[in-house]
Amino acid sequence: AAVGCVVGPWGPWSGCSSLCGVGSKTRSRQVTIPPRHGGEPCPDLKQRRGCLGEHPACRTAK
Numbered sequence: 001a002a003v004g005c006v007v008g009p010w011g012p013w014s015g016c017s018s019l020c021g022v023g024s025k026t027r028s029r030q031v032t033i034p035p036r037h038g039g040e041p042c043p044d045l046k047q048r049r050g051c052l053g054e055h056p057a058c059r060t061a062k
Contacts, residue, residue: 004040006033016051020058025051 008030017023026048035041 001037002039003033003036005031005035005042007042007045008032010047013049016053018051018053019055020053023051023053024048 010029011027013027014025016025026046028046031042031045
């Protein structure tokens, strides 16, 4: 029988890649059960989104 992919929960978002200004952050999840016999393929295991670094030092650096 076909077995569809099962993935675990999303992990926490990483910190922003930029301390000041625009950067990105990512999170990932693991495959719990890989698909077999033509089952549903796995969805994306990584997500990425934009973020704004708002480190306290940013305001003083001009």
